[in-house]
Amino acid sequence: MNYYTFVAPCHFGLESVLSGELKRMGAENVSAIDGRVSFTGDLHLMARANLNLRTAERVLIQLGEFEAKSFTQLFDGVRALPLEEFIGRRDAFPVKGHSAKSQLHSIPDCQSIIKKAAVERLKEKYGVGWFEETGPVHQIQFMILKDQVSILLDTSGAGLHKRGYRRNSTEAPIKETLAAGILDLARVRRDTALYDPFCGSGTFLIEGALKGLNIPAGIARKFAAQSWDSIPAAVWAEERTRGLDLIRRDAKFAAYGSDIDPAAVELALENAHKAGIAQRVRIRCRDIREFRTVTDTGIVVTNPPYGERLLDQKAAREIYRLMGRAFTPRDGFSYAVISPDEEFERNFGRRASKRRKLYNGMMKCQLFTYE
Ligand SMILES: C[S@@+](CC[C@H](N)C(=O)[O-])C[C@H]1O[C@@H](n2cnc3c(N)ncnc32)[C@H](O)[C@@H]1O
Incomplete structure (x- = not known):
């Protein structure tokens, strides 16, 4: 199975707790930065992380990282990424993200350039001229910091704080x-x-x-990547069984x-x-x-x-x-x-x-x- 780099955002101040959780579940190259932790592993680890992590907000696959100071560089950087590894010809692939301390600071412009580049890449790969986007959602997220672009794919869907047990809350619940x-x-x-x-x-x-x-914190809920064709259902089933066995x-x-x-x-x-x-x-x-x-x-x-x-x-x-x-x-x-x-x-x-x-x-x- 292929290895990937993942990124899990978390509350500021909880990076060390999240790093500990990840190491205990077998993640490698665990590295904390402000408000997020990156790590490497295979798709089993991705499913395990979604099902078990208690302090991460979501789990994202990092598709690539590159420098971009112009829209042309942003477009070329995204078009060079192997998006087809996860995004099928009928899948939906909306784009959102943020930028800080960078030359490319207009979020709507970055969004539309990244979308165009993704469409170009997938058109070439699938030989189609138009995407219906009626399939499972593959949310593309971009983060641009000091002109360094990260392109990520959200495997969680709803934030991981949504465990599935709290439909109602009092006035000021803690997350x-x-x-x-x-x-x-x-x-x-x-x-x-x-x-x-x-x-x-x-x-x-x-x-x-x-x-x-x-x-497992997420045992009662579903995750976006569970409906992706690129991830065998057996990966999720095995990780679910593993989690239940450890109760x-x-x-x-x-x-x-x-x-x-x-x-x-x-x-x-x-x-x-x-x-x-x-x-x-x-x-x-x-x-x-x-x-x-x-x-x-x-x-x-x-x-x-x-x-x-x-x-x-x-x-x-x-x-x-x-x-x-x-x-x-x-x-x-x-x-x-x-x-x-x-x-x-x-x-x-x-x-x-x-x-x-x-x-x-x-x-x-x-x-x-x-x-
Ligand atoms: C910030 S909320 C706690 C939220 C909780 N951690 C959650 O996740 O839902 C504070 C709680 O203190 C309760 N409270 C206020 N005064 C109190 C008192 N004198 N004795 C006990 N509880 C009190 C309120 O009813 C409220 O539910």
Whole structure:
């Protein structure tokens, strides 16, 4: 089977977590740059990555890289790529992308030049004058940075944060991929007792259970490249079986969630059922003032309300004070809190043992860890 270079974008700050995931699943030449990780492997690895990665946003095949300072160079560079290896004569191949710090900065112009070059290449290869584009979508993505062009093909389709278990959400849910990265940084494992006293729609609890039981994050969904003729169905079937075989139903993982809002509790329970891990989580309607643990050891991972989005900042800071009282330093327990508030530690009442910069969407946050 051929080897390819792949690129997986991720949240800023999670590159090392994603690199670790990739190495553990057999990826080679894993290399992290800002907000993405590149790696090499065969198509089995592509399917494995889509099915299992918890912190990647998508998996793209890199078709080529070249320098372009003019539209002619862009056109020639794209026309030289072996697009027909993946794109069939009836397939749809829309183009999108972005450019930064480059001479070619007009996105619509780049889009249309790349499309024209792709059409020229495929016309030559298939000997046809017109493409109906009624087949499976092969989304072409371009990234131009400092005049270096990367042409990629999106194998995932819908973003990988769409696991298939969350149809509904509360007001400010954390993205599944970011939640999974935080759980990794907080060292949630197969025997962890995980607590989230601001559980909202239950993302940390569910992602924690999927991780603890080693359930592939994408087992309940489909991927764009599953309908591509160029990839044998057996590749996906084998990787699916491999993923299912690695599930550890004997893991001791358990999660305890609570939230002051009864609607959130109901939703979190519903989502846990959809994710197939409801027997591993207990969710109660409870104010942070009544937070208590029921195990000898545990890891608390949570994103409390942010002033900007849910309550005003004063109310949010009062909650941080309550958290400081509830999350007492004691053997066997650690706490990880994500917050955009620069004043979090002062209100919580203690300096964190570690601080890590993370982005929740466009919002600059920090992960405060107390060990
Ligand atoms: C930022 S959201 C958490 C989102 C959650 N991580 C998710 O993925 O859906 C904060 C949650 O804190 C809850 N909350 C607000 N005040 C609370 C309090 N005093 N005690 C417990 N929960 C509270 C809200 O109902 C909301 O669901």
